[in-house]
Amino acid sequence: MVEIRKPIQVAEAVERVMSHVQPLKTEILDLEHTYGRVLAEPIVAKHDVPPFDRSPYDGFAIRAIDSAGASGEERKSFNVVGEIGAGHVAHRPIEQGESFRIMTGALIPEQADAVVMLEQTVENDIGFTLRKPFEPGENISRQGEDAKQGEQLIEAGTLIHPGTIALLATFGYSQVRVAKKPVAGVLSTGTELLDVADELVPGKIRNSNGPMIHAQLTRMGIESKSYGMMEDNLDSCTEIVECALRETDVLITTGGVSVGDFDYLPAIYERLGAKVLFNKVAMRPGSVTTVAVLGDKLLFGLSGNPSACFTGFELFARPAILAMMGCTTPYMPRIQAILGEDFKKANPFTRFIRASWEMTSQGIVATPAGFNKSSAVSSIARGNCIIVLPSGTRGFEKGMVVDVLLLGMEQGVERWEL
Ligand code: AMP
Numbered sequence: 420m421v422e423i424r425k426p427i428q429v430a431e432a433v434e435r436v437m438s439h440v441q442p443l444k445t446e447i448l449d450l451e452h453t454y455g456r457v458l459a460e461p462i463v464a465k466h467d468v469p470p471f472d473r474s475p476y477d478g479f480a481i482r483a484i485d486s487a488g489a490s491g492e493e494r495k496s497f498n499v500v501g502e503i504g505a506g507h508v509a510h511r512p513i514e515q516g517e518s519f520r521i522m523t524g525a526l527i528p529e530q531a532d533a534v535v536m537l538e539q540t541v542e543n544d545i546g547f548t549l550r551k552p553f554e555p556g557e558n559i560s561r562q563g564e565d566a567k568q569g570e571q572l573i574e575a576g577t578l579i580h581p582g583t584i585a586l587l588a589t590f591g592y593s594q595v596r597v598a599k600k601p602v603a604g605v606l607s608t609g610t611e612l613l614d615v616a617d618e619l620v621p622g623k624i625r626n627s628n629g630p631m632i633h634a635q636l637t638r639m640g641i642e643s644k645s646y647g648m649m650e651d652n653l654d655s656c657t658e659i660v661e662c663a664l665r666e667t668d669v670l671i672t673t674g675g676v677s678v679g680d681f682d683y684l685p686a687i688y689e690r691l692g693a694k695v696l697f698n699k700v701a702m703r704p705g706s707v708t709t710v711a712v713l714g715d716k717l718l719f720g721l722s723g724n725p726s727a728c729f730t731g732f733e734l735f736a737r738p739a740i741l742a743m744m745g746c747t748t749p750y751m752p753r754i755q756a757i758l759g760e761d762f763k764k765a766n767p768f769t770r771f772i773r774a775s776w777e778m779t780s781q782g783i784v785a786t787p788a789g790f791n792k793s794s795a796v797s798s799i800a801r802g803n804c805i806i807v808l809p810s811g812t813r814g815f816e817k818g819m820v821v822d823v824l825l826l827g828m829e830q831g832v833e834r835w836e837l
């Protein structure tokens with residue numbers, strides 16, 4: 420008898436997965452190896468930035484008061500008494516009518532309180548003249564204007580990107596405490612599957628999900644361990660899933676979660692004693708997406724249909740893996756865009772359409788990326804985003820505003836918002 424499965428809403432499914440995530444331990448890494456990791460400690464300013472008053476330009480450091488009353492008719496003249504390159508300091512304070520030639524990034528000499536840009540001066544025998552008065556503080560990068568010592572600048576749980584690395588380097592964090600990275604196992608199931616290098620034979624198709632999931636993980640900086648392809652056989656599949664669970668932190672399988680005669684994943688979960696969090700989601704594609712938990716490990720049973728498999732990974736596995744690393748912004752960013760073509764079909768379940776977005780003079784337009792069935796593979800290749808149409812809707816027309824999830828973004832958001 421075919422089991423009747425009760426679909427749950429996508430948000431509820433995401434919530435169930437996320438509430439079963441077990442964060443991994445932390446480790447200390449050299450700064451150069453932290454790109455793509457998640458901060459396990461906040462970044463606190465260890466000193467002011469900039470650490471001293473400095474010149475933002477190449478020019479001359481002066482006392483503003485000496486420029487008072489300057490105009491085109493009455494140019495003020497300054498004596499240049501020395502030069503300060505970046506990394507150097509003035510040998511003495513300046514006095515009335517004096518200036519130092521100063522380079523970008525150099526420390527402002529004592530008594531100076533303004534910088535005149537090179538372009539604002541006219542050279543003369545003793546130095547230069549200028550034609551406008553300067554305010555005290557004009558053209559000076561103030562100590563601490565960027566960050567004040569002791570300030571918490573970035574919270575723990577933030578994904579480290581190149582800008583974060585720059586900030587860590589600024590404060591001398593040569594070693595950084597970050598969350599460990601999970602190792603993900605990937606197993607493709609299906610007797611019909613051929614290896615990528617194999618010639619096609621009747622009834623068989625090449626395994627595209629395995630390499631795709633591997634790449635989805637790589638895009639996140641996550642290492643994957645491939646368990647290859649398995650024929651639909653309960654005993655051997657159970658064995659390999661058990662083995663994969665011993666060797667990895669999270670397991671992603673593709674195929675075998677429907678209710679066909681050879682869909683063995685549900686039976687495998689049962690044999691292993693894994694708790695199934697859901698086995699039907701009110702979404703298209705990927706309604707058969709199944710997630711189970713065994714001990715502290717999540718098992719993502721993605722549909723074998725390529726578009727469903729892709730979408731299931733991005734919606735459920737990706738945020739869960741990021742949350743395992745302590746990331747507090749694990750969800751794909753959502754934007755609104757103008758629908759690029761009619762999509763008249765009814766949406767009994769929440770629909771996720773592989774699409775591509777581009778900026779136009781009308782704003783951001785997202786257009787479905789062609790053949791869009793759950794089994795489609797060409798539209799995944801063409802797409803760079805996912806249009807989301809709510810359940811219970813129909814008749815979307817070109818020009819209407821729709822929600823769009825952005826793929827491949829380094830920075831995520833805190834909440835699942837659909
Ligand atoms: P299943 O989820 O096992 O019922 O498979 C659903 C559909 O996806 C079937 O047409 C399969 O042949 C196809 N499929 C399953 N696994 C893969 C895979 N690894 N790569 C490409 N297509 C697959």
Ligand code: MG
Nearest residue numbers: 609674675723
């Ligand atoms: Mg199958």
